[in-house]
Amino acid sequence: MNGGDNVKVGIVTIYDNKNLGNRLQNYALQTILRGYACSVVTIKNKPFSNSLFQRIKVRINIGDSIICNHFIKRYRKEKFLRFNKKYISMSKRCYYYNQEYNSKIEDCDFYCAGSDQVWNPQLVNTGKLHFLGFSPQNCNFSYAASFGTNAINDEYVDEVRCGLNNIKYISVREEEGREIVRKIIGRIDAETLIDPTLYLSHNEWNEISVKPSKMPVKPYIVLYFLGELNGRRRGKIINMALKKGLEIIDVLDKSSRYYNDIGPSEFLYLIKNASLVCTDSFHASVFSFIFEVPLAIFDREGQHSNMGGRLTNLAEKFGLQRCFAKNDTIPDDVWNADYSFGKEILKDERKKVDKFLNKVFYTNADSAKNGID
Numbered sequence: 421m422n423g424g425d426n427v428k429v430g431i432v433t434i435y436d437n438k439n440l441g442n443r444l445q446n447y448a449l450q451t452i453l454r455g456y457a458c459s460v461v462t463i464k465n466k467p468f469s470n471s472l473f474q475r476i477k478v479r480i481n482i483g484d485s486i487i488c489n490h491f492i493k494r495y496r497k498e499k500f501l502r503f504n505k506k507y508i509s510m511s512k513r514c515y516y517y518n519q520e521y522n523s524k525i526e527d528c529d530f531y532c533a534g535s536d537q538v539w540n541p542q543l544v545n546t547g548k549l550h551f552l553g554f555s556p557q558n559c560n561f562s563y564a565a566s567f568g569t570n571a572i573n574d575e576y577v578d579e580v581r582c583g584l585n586n587i588k589y590i591s592v593r594e595e596e597g598r599e600i601v602r603k604i605i606g607r608i609d610a611e612t613l614i615d616p617t618l619y620l621s622h623n624e625w626n627e628i629s630v631k632p633s634k635m636p637v638k639p640y641i642v643l644y645f646l647g648e649l650n651g652r653r654r655g656k657i658i659n660m661a662l663k664k665g666l667e668i669i670d671v672l673d674k675s676s677r678y679y680n681d682i683g684p685s686e687f688l689y690l691i692k693n694a695s696l697v698c699t700d701s702f703h704a705s706v707f708s709f710i711f712e713v714p715l716a717i718f719d720r721e722g723q724h725s726n727m728g729g730r731l732t733n734l735a736e737k738f739g740l741q742r743c744f745a746k747n748d749t750i751p752d753d754v755w756n757a758d759y760s761f762g763k764e765i766l767k768d769e770r771k772k773v774d775k776f777l778n779k780v781f782y783t784n785a786d787s788a789k790n791g792i793d
Contacts, residue, residue: 427457427781430511430528432552434536434545435465437500441617441703443684445535447507447628448616449563452773453532456781461509463526465549468516499683507628518547521554530780531555533562535593535616539583540568541576551583561589561780564613570596570729572604580604589780594733611776614737614769617706625710629688634678636667642694643670644704648722653748657698660750666695696754698745702730705740714757715743716750737769738762 431449436442446462453460504510511526531552537543538550539562552560572580581604584590590610592598601610641661643649649670661668669679669690682690691697692711697704700720708715717731717740735741739761742751 425458427530428459428461428526428528429453429457429530429532430526431460431462431532431534432465432550433462433534433538434543434550435462435514436545437497437504440682440684440687441701442536443500443503443508444688444703444707445615445617447503447684448620449532449535450508451624452563452616452619452777456777457530459509461511461526461528463511463549464514465517466514467545467547468519496681496683499681499686503684515549516547517545517549520548524555524559528555529559531560533560533587534565534591535563537566537568538562539565539580539597541572541579543568548579548583551586553583553586555586557586557588560587562587562591563777564591564593564615565597566593566730567597567600568730572600577604589776591776594729596729596733611772613773613776614766615702615706617703618710618766619770619773620710622710622712625688625707626692628685629692630683630685631689632678632682632686636669638665638667639695640667640669641696641698642690642704643668643673644697644699644701645670645672645718645720647700647720650721653718656748656750664695669694698750700731702734705731705734705743709734709738709740709759709762712757712759714755715740716745716754717743718745718748738765 431446431453433446433449434442450460450462513526515521515525533539533550533552538546540546567580580600584601584605584607590601590607591613592601592610593613593615595612598610598612601607641657643657658668660666671679671682671687671690674680679690688707691704691707691713694708694713696714696716697708698716698718699705699708700718705715705717707713717735735744738759740759742753745751
């Protein structure tokens with residue numbers, strides 16, 4: 421499919437230079453939308469506050485301060501920036517995501533909110549910008565936007581209602597998201613679409629994977645836990661690794677000399693070539709599925725333990741329920757990475773994406789370009 425003549429799309433997503441899944445979903449969404457537009461730009465965004473204390477607090481939370489940069493090694497950040505420069509078309513200007521704009525930004529014909537948890541009001545790096553309030557409703561759509569929760573707290577309902585009413589074509593990532601849209605604004609036309617990372621093929625992801633400078637000599641297990649990795653879990657994984665003669669690569673282990681500082685492209689390579697992936701992460705599970713790598717999915721523990729809905733939706737849709745490590749016990753048949761059922765389902769899910777985007781761009785193109793609803 422060729423991009424539309426003179427059509428420009430602006431993506432408003434979480435602009436995060438420390439989260440691997442975030443950068444890869446941004447790349448995937450941009451790649452998808454380039455099939456419908458001649459130009460796609462990701463709109464950079466950051467927090468704004470008149471309070472010095474609040475600016476420092478927000479920066480510490482999103483890893484943009486000197487304190488956090490002390491813990492995120494410089495060369496890892498450089499890999500993220502290098503990935504952005506090579507693969508993501510970024511706006512030159514950076515906008516404030518918690519500030520209102522009274523006119524279009526970046527002069528686009530369409531604006532897309534998504535993917536990722538762009539509509540989670542409790543995240544420190546989301547705000548009004550992610551509901552596209554700067555643009556007329558007829559120009560706006562969302563792609564697999566996530567609320568990151570099963571329900572919106574009362575204190576945020578008015579904010580979310582106002583934001584959703586500004587989106588003409590709504591698609592969300594989880595079924596819970598459709599229910600939130602129905603409850604808050606009464607719309608039943610919101611669609612559930614796959615995360616953009618699932619739309620791209622094994623070969624397309626392989627093209628941008630890069631071998632890390634250091635690789636283990638033996639076959640290995642990848643650990644990628646965004647929540648807490650308790651001693652019991654770690655012990656069971658270590659015992660399995662010893663029995664199978666496998667090394668362990670813990671991507672988020674700050675004491676890891678070689679792997680804590682990988683970028684998005686190196687992350688893909690490690691997943692693709694792993695003997696097993698143990699994770700509580702949505703995107704690590706997605707790439708294991710895409711590359712057909714044995715996968716053990718754990719419940720997330722700790723601060724963000726309420727984010728299991730995304731993994732449950734993923735497993736139910738693509739037949740990955742057997743991958744769950746219930747009670748921290750890795751399934752005996754974990755090595756059987758037969759995802760043929762899920763891959764057939766994925767073909768249909770990709771068609772749903774095409775149908776949704778055709779509706780957005782080809783039934784709405786003239787009114788969007790002319791600013792008419």
